[in-house]
Amino acid sequence: MWTAMRELLRGRFARRLALAFAALGIGTAALTAVLVNTAFTDRFQDYLAEQQQTSQQQLVSLFADAYSREDGWNPRALDQLAPTVTMTGSEVELEGSSGQRVWSLADADVTPATLAMHRQMMGTGDLGEPRSLPVSVDGQRVGTLEVRVPQGVIPAVDKDFQASVNRLLAGGALAAAVVALIVGVYTARRATAPIAELTQAAEDLAAGRRDRRATTVPNNEIGQLATAFNTMADRVEKEDELRRAFAADVAHELRTPLAVQRSELEAVQDGVREPTNKVIASLHDENLRLTRLVADLETLASADAAAFTLEREPLSLTALVTDTVTGLAGSFTAADIELRTELAEVRVDADPVRLRQIVTNQLTNALKFVPAGGAVTVSLRAEDGWAVLRVADTGPGIPAADLPRIFDRFFRSRSARADGSGIGLAVAAELATAHGGTLTADSQVGHGATFTTRIPILPSPSA
Structure with a gap:
């Protein structure tokens, strides 16, 4: 137990937490001791005040009885009260109803030293503050008694009781500190263990262990x-896999045109083939293929910064889509794919170059997957403040497992053809996001796919 405690207390956070619990226990016990002692002191003060008040009333009653017996103030009768007053250790002086001095202990030859001796013998303490108390008989004031009675002392049994309570409180404070320290150590271990494990997992992940996960997941x-953290680690691992796959795909894409160019050039160098127009055209096509691939990679790399480089202007999205469709119509005709349009007039505030790229990437994507005899429908309309562009095709559709990932930067479906870079949809999605919009896809295998782009509409001047 103590070995585990020492190991735990090496950690700064755990040590602070455990000591905080211990301090809380000690502070609670100390506060309780203060409150109890304050209550005891107040109670004893009240007790002593009651004792003084009782002694004062007894003396007043003693002198009132003497007045009643003698039907007035009789010095001889008052002298007979001196022993009783002396036994109390009190100092008294009697004044008449008119304020004249009537009697005091000095008249009975009782000195202050005698009173002090009696107070010491009785253990009644020093004299309290002087009080002027009225002496009344049958409801009529017959005099005033100037009196100082002993303050009284706390009985020994009460002092012993208070001391025993203080000892119990001290022992309780020590016990509370030990219990609080144990609870603090236990709580600190429970609180810091997941943090320590999570820290180690983060260090392992940073060191290259992509399969590292946090195994302790408390409900807090x-x-x-x-x-x-685990979600982030899963995403990092998935992106690493996608990067590796993407690197392999790019290497394959580059290897094919480079191999073709090398073989053609070596054949020309060796005299096997003549540098005819056909050979030069073939080399030129392969070079264009490499250029397109590099351009796609550059576009993907700059897509994140598109929001900061967009050259926005009010424009007719209808006209832009029409121009883009017209420019690609020849490719669709050559592939025996019908290209339809259903375009309403919609205006947006956007970058025309980037918007054209979004439309082009979706159309070329459809061109790659829709078989001959199929159809692609491009529709545009305004819906609830959005310009909604839909590209629907009659192709084979997208497998359900691939659908959530088709916009991932480094994802490429196994069903994708080998004549593209496989990043066109990722670029389109990034550019749509940069415009404050979205690009989504819906598809069922065997029933084609529909890509929907939403861009904020440009409000009309009247609005």
Whole structure:
């Protein structure tokens, strides 16, 4: 137990947490001791005040009885009260109803030293503050008694009781500190163990262990952090896999045209083939293929910064889509694919070059997957403040497993053909996001696919 405690307390956070619990226990016990002692002191003060008040009332009653017996103030009768007053250790002086001095202990030859001796013998403490108390008989004031009674002392049994309570409180404070320290250590271990494990997992992930995950996931905020970390690690691992696959695809894409160009050039160098127009055209086509691939890679790399480089202007999205469709109509005709349009007039505030790229990428994507005899329908309309562009095809559709990932930067479906870079949809999605819009896809295998682009519409002047 203590070995585990020492190991735990090496951590700064765990040490602070455990010591905080211990301090809380000690502070609670100390506060309880203060409150109890304050209550005891107040109670004892009230007790002593009651004692003084009782002694004062007894003396007043003693002198009132003497007045009643003698039907007035009789010095001889008052002298007979001196022993009783002396036994109390009190100092008294009697004044008449008119304020004249009537009697005091000095008249009975009782000195202050005698009173002090009696107070010491009785253990009644020092004299309290002087009080002027009225002496009344049958409801009529017959005099005033100037009196100072002993303050009284706390009985020994009460002092012992208070001391025993203080000892119990001290022992309770020590026990509370030990219990609080144990609870603090236990709580600190439970609180810091997931954090330590999560920290180690992050270090392992940074060191290259992409399969590292946080295994301790408590049901609290730390558990939420661990879940977020695991989600991030899954995404990092998936992106690493996609990057490797993408690198392999790009290498394959580059290898084919380069191999063709090399073989053609070596054949010309060796005299096997003549540098005819056909050979030069073939080399030129392969070079264009490489150029397109490099251009797609550059576009993808700059797509993140599109929001900062967009050259927006009010424009007719209808006219832009019409021009783009017209420019690609020949390719669709050559592939025996019918290209239809259903375009309403819609205006947007956007970058025409980037918008054209979004439309082109979707149409060329459809051109690659729709078989001969199929059809592609391009529709445009305004819906609830959005310009909605839909490109629907009658192709084979997208497998359900691939549909959530077709816009991932480095994802390429296994069913994709080998004549493209496989990043056109990722570029289109990034550019749509840069315009404050979205690009989504719906598809069922065997029933084609529909790509929907939403761009904020340009409000009309009247609005």
